[in-house]
Amino acid sequence: MKICLKKHVLPLKHTFSISRESHDFQDTLIVGLTLDGQTGYGEATSNPYYNSTVESMMAEIEAIRSSIEKYQLTTPEVFHAFLLSKGLSNFAVCALDLAAHDLYGKLQNQPLHKIWGTTADQYPTTNYTIGIAPIKEMVAKMKETPWPIYKIKLGTDDDVAIVRELRKHTDAVFRIDANCAWTALETINNAPLLRDLGVEFLEQPLKAEDWEGMEKVMHHSVLPVIADESCIVETDVEKCALHYNGINIKLTKCGGLTPALRMIQKGKEMGLKVMVGCMTESTVGISAIAQLLPQLDYVDMDGALLLKEDIASGVRILNDGTVLFPEIPGSGVTLL
Structure with missing residues (x-):
C-alpha cells in the first residue's frame, strides 16, 4: 500500500466554545491508503483534552511508514490489530483504520454499511451543535441553521436560563452537553427544569x-x-453501563470503526442507548460515521456542517437532517 499524510486546518463558520476551550479552526490529519488503483481516506482531528496533535500523529505514522507500505491488506480488522501491535495512539490508529475501511469498501465495490449487513433505509437524525456564546449569538446561530434537533453546549453560571431563552425561538428537540462542567447536585437539580424545556437527554x-x-x-x-x-x-x-443510560462513541478516541463496531454491539448487549459523535471532522470523518447510522439510537455528525470550507465530498446532510449517501463505495469519500 502507498500511504499519504496531509495536515489540513479547517476554518469554522463561528467560534466554537465548550466549557473548557474555544477555537476558530480545527487541525486535522487526512490519511490516504492506495492499493490496486483505489484510495481510501481516513481522518483524525487534533484534540488538546486528549493531548493529540496532527504533528504527533504524523510522527507516529511516519515511524512505521515502511511497515504499513509493505503490509498485505486482507481486512480492516486484521490491519487494526497490526496497528495496535505497533503501539500507535488511538487517534493515529483511527485515521489509518478509517482509510483502510474506505479502501476495503472501494476494493469490494460496496458501501461499508452493506458489507456490515445493514441497510440505510432508516437512521437517526443528527443533532446540530450550538456552542457556548452570548445568548444573542446562540439564538442567531439557531436561526441561521433551522434544525430538528440541537445539541446545546453548556457549562456556565446560567445554564438553565440559557436553555429557557433558546426555547422561546424553536420547537426543536434539545440535547444538553455540559462537557464535565457540572456537579452531581447541579445535574439532579437541573434535570427536571430542563426536561420541562424539551430536553431529551444530558451528555x-x-x-x-x-x-x-x-x-x-x-x-x-x-x-x-x-x-x-x-x-x-x-x-x-x-x-x-452501571453509571449511564447510554454511551457516545467517538471514532478518534476509541481508534476507528473497528473498535466502534464492537462497542456498539457491547453497548446494545448491556441495554445501553448507543450514540456516535464527531470531533468537528471534515466530510472524510463524517462519511465514516454515517456508515454506522443504521446501528445507532442517536448520532452527532454535524462536524462538516460547522465548517466554513470543507475538503472532501461524500455523505451529504440536508437541512431537515436527511442523509444522502454517495454512490461511491466504502465510506464514499473523494478529496476536493
Whole structure:
C-alpha cells in the first residue's frame, strides 16, 4: 500500500466554545491508503483534552511508514490489530483504520454499511451543535441553521436560563452537553427544569472520573444521561453501563470503526442507548460515521456542517437532517 499524510486546518463558520476551550479552526490529519488503483481516506482531528496533535500523529505514522507500505491488506480488522501491535495512539490508529475501511469498501465495490449487513433505509437524525456564546449569538446561530434537533453546549453560571431563552425561538428537540462542567447536585437539580424545556437527554455532565457522583445522578436524575468523556475505549463500555443510560462513541478516541463496531454491539448487549459523535471532522470523518447510522439510537455528525470550507465530498446532510449517501463505495469519500 502507498500511504499519504496531509495536515489540513479547517476554518469554522463561528467560534466554537465548550466549557473548557474555544477555537476558530480545527487541525486535522487526512490519511490516504492506495492499493490496486483505489484510495481510501481516513481522518483524525487534533484534540488538546486528549493531548493529540496532527504533528504527533504524523510522527507516529511516519515511524512505521515502511511497515504499513509493505503490509498485505486482507481486512480492516486484521490491519487494526497490526496497528495496535505497533503501539500507535488511538487517534493515529483511527485515521489509518478509517482509510483502510474506505479502501476495503472501494476494493469490494460496496458501501461499508452493506458489507456490515445493514441497510440505510432508516437512521437517526443528527443533532446540530450550538456552542457556548452570548445568548444573542446562540439564538442567531439557531436561526441561521433551522434544525430538528440541537445539541446545546453548556457549562456556565446560567445554564438553565440559557436553555429557557433558546426555547422561546424553536420547537426543536434539545440535547444538553455540559462537557464535565457540572456537579452531581447541579445535574439532579437541573434535570427536571430542563426536561420541562424539551430536553431529551444530558451528555457527560460530570467529570469523567466522578463515578461516585454519576451513581447518585443515575438514581435521581429524571433525564437519561449519556457518557462521552467517560467512554473512550472498549473496556469502558461495561463500567458505563452501571453509571449511564447510554454511551457516545467517538471514532478518534476509541481508534476507528473497528473498535466502534464492537462497542456498539457491547453497548446494545448491556441495554445501553448507543450514540456516535464527531470531533468537528471534515466530510472524510463524517462519511465514516454515517456508515454506522443504521446501528445507532442517536448520532452527532454535524462536524462538516460547522465548517466554513470543507475538503472532501461524500455523505451529504440536508437541512431537515436527511442523509444522502454517495454512490461511491466504502465510506464514499473523494478529496476536493
